[in-house]
Amino acid sequence: MPELPEVETTLQGITPYIVQQQVQRIIIRESRLRWPISPQLKTLLKQQTVLTTKRRGKYLLLQTETGTLLIHLGMSGRLRILLTKTQPQKHDHVDIYFSNQTLLRYTDPRRFGALLFVPGHPLQHPLLDHLGPEPFSTLFNPNYLYAKANRKTLPVKQFIMDNTTVVGVGNIYATEVLFLTKIHPCTPAGQLNKRQCHRLVKTIQQVLSRAIQAGGTTLKDFVNSHGKPGYFQQHLQVYGRGGRPCPLCQTPLQETRISNRNTVYCPVCQH
DNA sequence: CGAGCAACCTGCATGC
């Protein structure tokens, strides 16, 4: 489910319900996530008030007086705001009850996600400290990207999906961005010229912000924190459309695997 | 150091 737009949509959805609210009760039904949820999580979080909510890459950060709850949704994770009496279903692993009768529920069939409480400043945590710039920050600019790509031989698709290059570009949006910029996904990163880096920065920002505006992309089952789906999938040009005609030139879209991820591109439009 | 890829899981589509 989640790339950056889905995480951002989730953040915006849950924030009004939990900011300034105190955690009253935590129920952990399944602690075997990406990393086992620490037995101390309950103790550390109970009675804490959520002061602010943030996003760093695809991590959600709920900051309290003493630290930060880091939440990652992995491949299939989801957070919803519910009424307190809602019965848990299969894969509803964690419930956090707040003082205003709100229930924040974490659901994750594949259990690739994570929940951990980090005392103190979370940006120094090993999971966050190596991350590259946010796509909408001024640090992410054409000169930066060009310098970062210098002499690298890995395919540009892998390069822009690398969290140390820029955060938040997953498989769907990387595929789309490369189609829109007409760059072949296998192009060695070091061969990108300045103009292409400029287009990449601009297009990454454009695609991500449009996807956020559309409420994210619903593939199988993504719904936001209120149960509404996203609508960006209607704007997808090539992702999931291998073999079908290119929207620009009608040539059949080709499929390949880059770093074990499915990749769709137009062999004529993308160079 | 970088590159490549196995691993963590369940659900679903497909093919026999």
Add this chain to the structure above:
DNA sequence: TGCATGCAGGTTGCTC
């Protein structure tokens, strides 16, 4: 209908 296979939105942490 049942079973095996392969694939899926992410990221870490091995080995080479």
